Each structure stands twice: as structure tokens, then as C-alpha cells.
Amino acid sequence: MHTFQSSIEGMEFPLILLEDRLKKEGYVIGGNWEYDHGSFDLLLEQQGDYLYLRLPFEAEGGELDKDDSTVRMLQPFLLSHQYDPDRDQDASSGAVSAAFNQFQSPEDQDAPLTPEQIEHGSAALERAEKLLNQVYAD
Known part of the structure; x- marks a missing residue:
């Protein structure tokens, strides 16, 4: 795992706005979603290891399942999940399901x-910062 210093850390956004803007850029809601925190993940590579840029956030004054949820961005980080290439060779799956493989846990979650x-x-973080800084200024 590699953490980044970022201009978006500490910014607050309506969650619905973040979802709209980030999903258009290829981000998905990470599998670590809870009622008080979550993340947007961008799959950067999937050759051998799965490389993700993760933009974590936490709820501000409420739960994330509310329509008017506001979130505060936390420190972004990069992580690599390494899967065992010998396991599940006969199965085929698309990029999204492979990225969040429900049938195989990473051999190394922090490669x-x-x-x-x-x-x-x-x-990738620079592109996200540019986008979110623009949203924040609006």
C-alpha cells in the first residue's frame, strides 16, 4: 500500500454528487462500504496484480444510506491485490467481476x-483531484 498526500483530503461533498462524477470516470463503490464509511475504487491494472487507486471517505453527521448524505474525503492510497494464477483457471469473468472477485480472496492483499x-x-490521483477540486469550487 502507498498513501498519497492530496488536496482532496478533508473536503466534504454530497455523496450523490461524488457518485455521479466519479462513476463517470470509472470508479466503483469499494467492497468495504459500511454505514459510516466507504471508498471509491479505480482499477488501474489487472495483469498479474490488480492495482487500485482508493479514495476513502467517511460520513459527516449521518449514515451513508440517506439521500442527503455528506461525506468527508480521507487520505487516498494505492493498493495491489495479488491473486493466485493457478486457482479458478476454468472460470472466466469480466473486468469488473474479476476486479472484485467473489470466489477467490487475494493471495496477497497488500502486494x-x-x-x-x-x-x-x-x-490517476491527479486527474481525480482536478475533477473534485473543480466540483468543490462550484
Whole structure:
């Protein structure tokens, strides 16, 4: 895992607005969703390891299942899930279901990151920051 310093950390947004803007950019709601916190995940690579940029958030003054939920962004981070390539070879699945494979747990949930992967994550975070900073200014 690699954490990033980010201009979006601490910003508050209506959750419905974040969902609208980030899903258009390829983010999905992460599997760690709870009533008081969650994350948006962007799958960056899926060759050998699954590389994700995660934008975590927590609820501000309420629960996330309310229509008027507001969230505060937390520190973004990059993580790599490494799956056992020998397991489940006969199954085929699309990119989204493979990214959040319900049938196989990662062999290593915090696989080491290369400098190239960190740079890739940093570039993706810059795009998210630009988008969310623009939304925040509106």
C-alpha cells in the first residue's frame, strides 16, 4: 500500500454528487462500504496484480444510506491485490467481476508496488483531484 498526500483530503461533498462524477470516470463503490464509511475504487491494472487507486471517505453527521448524505474525503492510497494464477483457471469473468472477485480472496492483499505502479497511481490521483477540486469550487 502507498498513501498519497492530496488536496482532496478533508473536503466534504454530497455523496450523490461524488457518485455521479466519479462513476463517470470509472470508479466503483469499494467492497468495504459500511454505514459510516466507504471508498471509491479505480482499477488501474489487472495483469498479474490488480492495482487500485482508493479514495476513502467517511460520513459527516449521518449514515451513508440517506439521500442527503455528506461525506468527508480521507487520505487516498494505492493498493495491489495479488491473486493466485493457478486457482479458478476454468472460470472466466469480466473486468469488473474479476476486479472484485467473489470466489477467490487475494493471495496477497497488500502486494509490493513498483515505482511505475506508484507513478500510475499518482497520475490517476491527479486527474481525480482536478475533477473534485473543480466540483468543490462550484
